Amino acid sequence: MLLELKVSNFAIIDNLHIEFKEGLNILSGETGAGKSVLLKSLGLLMGEKSSSDTIRTGAQMATIEGSFDISKRPDIEQNLTDLGILIEEHTLIVRRTITGDKSKVYLNGNLSTLHNLRDVVAPLIEVAGHSAPLIEMTGQHENRHLLSKNYHLDLLDQYAGTWDKRLQYQKGYQHLQEMRNEVLQLESASKVKNQRLDFLTFQRNEIAALELSPGEDLEIEAELKKQKSASKLFQFVDQAEEALYGDDDSAISRINSILKRGLEIANLDSEMASKIETLEQAKALIDDCVYDLRQYISKLEADPQRLENLEKRLSDLRKVQKKYGPTVNDILTAFEQMETEIKSLQNTEGRIEALKKEGLALHKDLENLALDIHKRREKGAVLLADSVNAELQDLNMKGVTFQLNIEKLSELNITGMSDVEFMSQTSPKDPKRPLAKFASGGELSRILLSLKRVVGSSNQPRTYLFDEVDTGVSGETAEKVGRKLKSIAKGQQVICVTHLPQVAAFGDIHFFIHKSPQKDSVTMEVDLLQNKDRVREIARLISGEKISKTSLDHAEQLLKEAH
Numbered sequence: 050m051l052l053e054l055k056v057s058n059f060a061i062i063d064n065l066h067i068e069f070k071e072g073l074n075i076l077s078g079e080t081g082a083g084k085s086v087l088l089k090s091l092g093l094l095m096g097e098k099s100s101s102d103t104i105r106t107g108a109q110m111a112t113i114e115g116s117f118d119i120s121k122r123p124d125i126e127q128n129l130t131d132l133g134i135l136i137e138e139h140t141l142i143v144r145r146t147i148t149g150d151k152s153k154v155y156l157n158g159n160l161s162t163l164h165n166l167r168d169v170v171a172p173l174i175e176v177a178g179h180s181a182p183l184i185e186m187t188g189q190h191e192n193r194h195l196l197s198k199n200y201h202l203d204l205l206d207q208y209a210g211t212w213d214k215r216l217q218y219q220k221g222y223q224h225l226q227e228m229r230n231e232v233l234q235l236e237s238a239s240k241v242k243n244q245r246l247d248f249l250t251f252q253r254n255e256i257a258a259l260e261l262s263p264g265e266d267l268e269i270e271a272e273l274k275k276q277k278s279a280s281k282l283f284q285f286v287d288q289a290e291e292a293l294y295g296d297d298d299s300a301i302s303r304i305n306s307i308l309k310r311g312l313e314i315a316n317l318d319s320e321m322a323s324k325i326e327t328l329e330q331a332k333a334l335i336d337d338c339v340y341d342l343r344q345y346i347s348k349l350e351a352d353p354q355r356l357e358n359l360e361k362r363l364s365d366l367r368k369v370q371k372k373y374g375p376t377v378n379d380i381l382t383a384f385e386q387m388e389t390e391i392k393s394l395q396n397t398e399g400r401i402e403a404l405k406k407e408g409l410a411l412h413k414d415l416e417n418l419a420l421d422i423h424k425r426r427e428k429g430a431v432l433l434a435d436s437v438n439a440e441l442q443d444l445n446m447k448g449v450t451f452q453l454n455i456e457k458l459s460e461l462n463i464t465g466m467s468d469v470e471f472m473s474q475t476s477p478k479d480p481k482r483p484l485a486k487f488a489s490g491g492e493l494s495r496i497l498l499s500l501k502r503v504v505g506s507s508n509q510p511r512t513y514l515f516d517e518v519d520t521g522v523s524g525e526t527a528e529k530v531g532r533k534l535k536s537i538a539k540g541q542q543v544i545c546v547t548h549l550p551q552v553a554a555f556g557d558i559h560f561f562i563h564k565s566p567q568k569d570s571v572t573m574e575v576d577l578l579q580n581k582d583r584v585r586e587i588a589r590l591i592s593g594e595k596i597s598k599t600s601l602d603h604a605e606q607l608l609k610e611a612h
Contacts, residue, residue: 050542051184051512052140053116054094058108059147060086063572067560069512073538075556076546076575077586082562083573084546088186088516091115091544093145095184096167099152106570110148117141117170117183121510125183128169134159141183143170185497186514195471195497196484202469205453208504209429211422218418218465221411228408235401246394253387256369256380266366266377273359294339304332412461419465423457426467430455433503440499440533445526450474451496452481471496494518498530501537510541519549527551531611550590554607559583584608 056065061083078084093099094115104111119125120139129136134157143166144155154161156169171182206212235242293300311325366377373383430453437451452472460466471484473496484496494515501513519530531552534543538557547553559578564571578586584604585596592600 050118050121050510051115051544052118053114054090055112055114056087056090057112058105059090059111059113060103060105061564061571061573062086062090063105063567065573065575067575068577069542069544070558071538071540071542072557073535073555074542074544075553075559076544076562077548077553077559077590078562082564084516084562086573087562087575088514088546091184091514092186094143095171095182095186096163098163099145099147101147101150104147110146112147113145115143117143119183122183124509125169129156132156132161132165132169134161141169182511184512184514186516195493195500198468198470199464201453201471201484202464202467204500204504205426205429205433205455205469208433209425211425211429214418214422214425215464218415218422219463221415221418222461222463225408225411225415228404228411232401232404232408235397235404242394242397246391249387249391249394252373253384253391256373256384256387259365259369261366261377261381261384263378263381266363266370269359269363269366273363289342290339293335301332301335304328304335308332415461416466419461419467422465423455423467426469427455430469436503437496437499440502441495443526443529444495444499444533445522446492446495448476449492451499454481495530498533498537502533512542512544513537515543515545518545519547519552523549524551531555535611548590550587550604550607553587553590554604554611559586561586 050071051069054065054067054069056062065087076084076087089097089103090113093113118139119136119141125141126136126139129141136157140157142155142157144158146153146155152163154163154166156165169183171184171186206215291299296302308325308328311321311328314321314325369380370376373380434452441449441451450473452474454468454470454472456468458466458468472481473484473486474481484493495518497513498515498518515534518534519527522530527549528551530549531554534545534552535555537543545552545556553559561576561578561582563574563576565574576582584601587604587607588596588600591603
């Protein structure tokens with residue numbers, strides 16, 4: 050809902066501030082007072098292109114700002130969140146600035162684009178899962194929604210009660226398209242797949258032929274080092290054994306000599322005996338060390354053939370390490386990944402066949418569901434046309450017949466198999482023509498008014514802006530127009546530009562648009578009318594500039610009957 054409109058330095062507007070309300074907002078004024086300028090400013094909030102010639106003479110910049118209550122529009126709030134725009138107190142503030150040939154768009158203070166503005170405030174059509182417009186405008190400004198075939202289908206589904214089935218169908222249709230896209234991707238990649246499969250198989254076989262074991266490279270390196278050092282190890286053990294055990298001056302010989310003398314001393318001093326026991330332990334340790342060295346050497350063989358085999362094995366490992374990883378463990382990890390990808394590639398054909406089979410079954414189910422929806426739409430189209438035509442008769446649209454052209458499509462699309470278009474016929478002799486060929490903004494407005502009356506209020510409340518809805522009507526018909534506008538405004542917001550007192554009387558709030566002469570120019574002003582001022586404006590709409598007591602009494606009567 051549009052809460053406030055602020056306009057400065059735009060066309061004949063100097064500074065303007067209007068606070069709109071929920072319900073039916075009436076705009077009236079003399080011909081040429083500037084209502085078209087006000088509508089143009091609202092159009093800019095919807096994303097219409099700006100022009101530098103709209104900047105007020107003598108000013109450098111024009112500004113249009115609108116504040117919207119979006120507390121009942123979670124879809125709009127989500128759209129803004131997706132754009133990274135912060136929302137406070139469920140409010141959207143749209144600001145347009147025009148400087149020279151440049152125009153800037155701000156959404157809640159964030160510099161944005163015209164595309165984002167249109168997508169948030171006035172997307173072209175309503176479709177399932179997408180935002181409906183915040184403002185829907187009809188009249189001398191082109192009504193993009195009413196002229197859209199997608200919008201026609203949306204209204205029909207809302208009226209015929211097929212919306213939930215359509216959502217169910219769309220979910221299945223999107224899944225079908227995803228499966229078809231996957232099949233195309235798998236089939237288009239078949240040549241590359243075969244090349245990849247051959248390459249991976251070669252690599253896998255190259256690694257498998259080595260029969261690797263984890264950590265093998267480290268074990269080979271350690272054993273090679275030992276083999277290459279065998280002679281030095283033998284020499285060390287021989288020298289150690291000779292020094293510790295072999296010759297007459299060996300460590301063992303010296304310890305034995307000391308122990309012999311120590312035993313003699315121990316007889317002289319009992320405390321000395323405990324000290325000599327440490328030498329006995331040292332002798333035992335030397336015996337154990339010599340034994341271990343002999344055992345180690347007995348297992349060590351300087352085998353040239355073994356050395357050659359180890360070096361060849363390590364060389365083979367180094368070759369694959371350059372391709373697949375610095376260690377054997379890395380190579381084994383790469384091997385497992387190859388096995389997984391090979392299995393996936395080998396299963397591609399099976400996956401394609403499974404997808405095709407599943408797709409055929411889903412397509413059949415969707416055809417049946419789409420056919421059911423189409424039949425319901427055909428029945429709903431007849432009832433909707435009859436109901437709208439009954440409304441149009443009330444609105445003095447004599448001779449004009451509203452019809453729905455609905456055709457069954459040969460191929461499924463995102464909405465089913467129905468092509469729906471609103472049509473009109475000006476007389477039984479004339480052919481049906483698409484509604485888009487209507488030239489009169491007033492006729493479009495009254496058709497939309499009738500549609501909204503029949504279809505009912507949307508679950509996404511918005512602002513409807515009606516201009517010229519009362520063109521060519523008067524008397525009882527004008528009163529019916531007012532009542533219909535009043536009923537649509539319940540729970541929503543309607544802004545209506547009118548010249549009819551019968552329509553103006555139904556307003557929940559009434560604004561008077563007029564020009565105010567300035568020293569060197571003229572500016573447009575908007576006044577909120579209350580009490581006697583509102584009675585006088587409705588009286589002016591009844592009798593013109595010369596307001597009489599009769600017209601004042603009539604105005605009071607209209608207001609009393611409307612409320």
